Amino acid sequence: MADKPKKKVEDKPPEKVENKAKAPEKEERKGSADPLKIFYHWCKACNICIAFCPQKVFEPDRDGKPIIARPYDCTQCAFCWLHCPDLAIVSNEK
Numbered sequence: 210m211a212d213k214p215k216k217k218v219e220d221k222p223p224e225k226v227e228n229k230a231k232a233p234e235k236e237e238r239k240g241s242a243d244p245l246k247i248f249y250h251w252c253k254a255c256n257i258c259i260a261f262c263p264q265k266v267f268e269p270d271r272d273g274k275p276i277i278a279r280p281y282d283c284t285q286c287a288f289c290w291l292h293c294p295d296l297a298i299v300s301n302e303k
């Protein structure tokens with residue numbers, strides 16, 4: 210008895226699916242390069258923002274006031290401006 214012709218298995222590679230979702234680039238910031246504005250004349254160097262920023266964006270200057278040392282790490286979580294007792298921090302992006 211003759212063998213039935215075997216089913217041809219397609220061995221084409223799967224079609225490439227282009228990932229059109231582009232990761233946001235950190236350089237794509239609106240407006241100012243800094244994510245935040247600090248009003249230094251209102252800041253009393255209480256250290257709250259420096260100590261509790263989850264991304265460690267700030268470093269203290271010699272007076273203990275926050276310098277935005279790592280602006281691209283800021284996630285705009287809002288902790289700093291919501292907890293600053295002197296309302297000395299505002300977002301440049303929100």
Ligand code: SF4
Nearest residue numbers: 262283284286287289
């Ligand atoms: S918004 Fe959040 S991540 Fe950005 S500096 Fe303030 S506390 Fe840090």
Ligand code: SF4
Nearest residue numbers: 252253255256258293
């Ligand atoms: S929380 Fe406000 S007052 Fe305290 S160090 Fe930061 S900016 Fe200054």
